[in-house]
Amino acid sequence: DQQVKQNSPSLSVQEGRISILNCDYTNSMFDYFLWYKKYPAEGPTFLISISSIKDKNEDGRFTVFLNKSAKHLSLHIVPSQPGDSAVYFCAARATTSGTYKYIFGTGTRLKVLA
């Protein structure tokens, strides 16, 4: 039972254009959502997060949008650059018995074409 889903395994975008990565979730109790970026042979690195009480968070070229009614999260990268080519994971945080647990999606491989 996948609580966090990334339905697009891959995405190709031209340099300079917008990249939109999507994520859907099923558990309305998630209180934080995060995006991580992963290059081959490296661990994931934190990119941007959003609290469940907000609907948008922006950091430079990266913006995350949260639609709680649709249980949908998206990451926008504008403008896309070749160095953005990586696998992107969305993650959601659940609190259980006072401790945090993170549920990750399956990842979307972004390729930015020069």
Place this chain on the structure above:
Amino acid sequence: DVKVTQSSRYLVKRTGEKVFLECVQDMDHENMFWYRQDPGLGLRLIYFSYDVKMKEKGDIPEGYSVSREKKERFSLILESASTNQTSMYLCASSLRNFETQYFGPGTRLLVL
């Protein structure tokens, strides 16, 4: 600069061997996590620890155990390695009430 290190980048073991994967963080983080990453399945939580000597099962703990004797070190143990445990293993840490996890570079384990 935050740092999470894992003892090996690549490991090859035989079926039935006992395998130790070590993770060390230098950020004084309370929480530490072990995940495995498999194609098409994303990152799945094996075990996590929110304090020294404390541990909690994640989503796929079967076949694994963990040890946290010191705050900075979190070990993952495969008591008797099997071929279905061939995977990329990722360690992460975070502050107790902070949402961001910091990941190590990963250990790619091959069990023959």
